[in-house]
Amino acid sequence: MGSIIEVRQVNKAFGALQVINDCSIQVEEGSITGLIGPNGAGKSTLFNLIAGTFAPDSGRIHFAGEDITAVPSDQLFHRGLLRTFQIAQEFSHMTALENLMMVPPQAGENIFNTWLRPALVHEQELHVRQKAMDVIEFIGLKHVRNELAGNLSGGQKKLLELGRTMMVNARVVLLDEIAAGVNRTLLQDLIRNIQRLNQEMGYTFLVIEHDMDMIAQLCNPVIVLAQGSVMVEGSIEAIQNNQEVIEAYFGNDAH
CATH class of the missing domain: 3.40.50.300 (P-loop containing nucleotide triphosphate hydrolases)
Incomplete structure (x- = not known):
């Protein structure tokens, strides 16, 4: 399918320590x-x-064909x-489910949406919650979805x-x-x-x-x-x- 990540002759030093030295890799x-x-x-x-x-100090990195x-x-x-x-x-003081719900950006993060578009905010929160429920079942953690993440193994x-x-x-x-x-x-x-x-x-x-x-x-x-x-x-x-x-x-x- 072709390379999605390309690292081309990259160098990186921290002070006098050369950590990455003319490194090139491709990830298919x-x-x-x-x-x-x-x-x-x-x-x-x-x-x-x-x-x-x-x-990097020198060299280029590409992702999906774009220079990043x-x-x-x-x-x-x-x-x-x-x-x-x-x-x-x-986030140790939030539940496992809440940790997942924190990831995607949501309309409710904008205070104006909270005031002026509450229906949109509510609809999006329901969508994100359902997706989080699907994900937590996929990864086999449904039984601890309401447990604080800090208490997980x-x-x-x-x-x-x-x-x-x-x-x-x-x-x-x-x-x-x-x-x-x-x-x-x-x-x-x-x-x-x-x-x-x-x-x-x-x-x-x-x-x-x-x-x-x-x-x-x-x-x-x-x-x-x-x-x-x-x-x-x-x-x-x-x-x-x-x-x-x-x-x-x-x-x-x-x-």
Whole structure:
């Protein structure tokens, strides 16, 4: 289907530390692409560059054929480029359902609409609530929809964060270590939901993950980042059998 994200010869330094070094990657539309590598390889920085949190020092980033190098993250969000975080960022004093309802912009956020167009505000709130109910059932959290999000388990919070991407018209979702702190049962729920979003709704995913079992289940291709540059790209089987990767980055953990 062609590339939906293209990173072209991007560089990023923080002071004297060169974190991203002449890095180029492509993410094919409709794929679940893995991004792996040791701590300090630059994975999260690359995510932040793609998501508009940072601007690169040089190089270009394209999304769906448009140059987004200088586009801030809030504008990219509304274009359908979203990211999750290693530590879930829920509104802890709101219910799980309310967390989902907070995502899409609503007419009621404008005080004039509240005064002058109350019927529109009410109709939109009902629509958003119904969508949130559909999403929370999809991700398997209907039984905790009225629970404060701060009381959810780590895995449930990750499912909720995935659900938040469904409340807008997402095209690409950047997943940053979504398996961290998640028990094996809920991890399988996460994997199934990611696969369903990919297969049924056409989401493209770029996944940072240290859990190689999850990468093996989900991702093709897999990109190995090292010292801010692409070391190798291919199937997980090819990556796991690449002697250079094994020796430099996985050691005994590769098997």
